[in-house]
Amino acid sequence: MKIENHLLVPSSGSQVSHQLTNKTSGQFRDSLPDTVVIHFTAGRDAKSSIQTLTDPNVPASAHLVIGRDNSITQLVPFNTVAWHAGKSSWADRSGLNAYSIGIEIDNAGRLDKQGEEYLSWFKKSYAAVEVFQGIHRNESVASYWHRYTPEQIEIVEQIVRLLCETYGIKLILGHEEISPDRKIDPGPAFPLDKLRNNILYANRQQDDPAAFDPAGQTTDYPTATVTAYQLNVRSKPSANSDLVIEPLTKGEMVQILETKGKWSKVKSCKRAG
DSSP: OOOETTEOOOOOTTTEOOOOOOOOOOOOOSSSSOEEEEEEOSSSHHHHHHHHHHHHTSSSSOOOEEEETTTTEEEOTTBBSSSSSOEEEEEEEEEEGGEEEEEEEEEEEEEEEEEEEOOOTOEEEOOOGGGGEEEOOTTTSEEEOOOOOHHHHHHHHHHHHHHHHHHHOOOEEHHHHSTTTOOOSSSSTSSSHHHHHIIIIIIHHHGGGGGGGGGGOOOOOOOEEESSEEEESSSSSSSSOOOOOSEEEETTTEEEEEEETTTTEEEESSSOO
8 A cells, every 4th residue: 555645545455445534623733743543433334433533523523444345445534533532632732533543343342241241332242252351551441352363453554654755744542642631542352552653763773873872882681562541650569669760650751671460570761870
């Protein structure tokens, strides 16, 4: 695939179509967009979600919808503000529509187990092979979720890489991160941390190890993104231990040096010490 005039152009074998809607807020300001926000549709299928996102009576839109049949439907050009984020904030920004491209993935979201059935909110039953059990990043108890197809995940990664190359994307976020009090998408079934680490940070670590290690030492330690608004870093794995640096903030990268239980020994990718 490639992007021409802010629209996806299909390559051999890809299924790209355009159903453009005028539900936008005009073009992005200069040097934007710089963020991608990942969503699930929580709908019956891609077709019904596209109908909703293009319905003039529904105050919502998005740039792309990725179907479970590997289809890619573009609804808004990439240089134009869509209405996908709603009330949202990240770091010192609010209203993420003005900064971000929204990708909707056809997925039913959270499922409710009733007997041997796994039911969506619209009462469609899913087979066990389509179900993922995991803990949401904003919760503490495991629940059931509709699985994404491997092809959907691969398509999203291909598109996000292309967006990064074209627009200089700096952040890849989930709707659940920018609106944690009201949204749960894309949920634990989507490998969000792996996606952004692979796209945004893996190449940077290879090209410039010092960007990850303030001491200038190359390591093989995995990286992670701080998702809490503040992350306290203590001298020992105890809530009563002394703080060793100012709290890390949401969006900062750390290297995970060691993990024991629910505690991890980390090294900030931006701060020495």
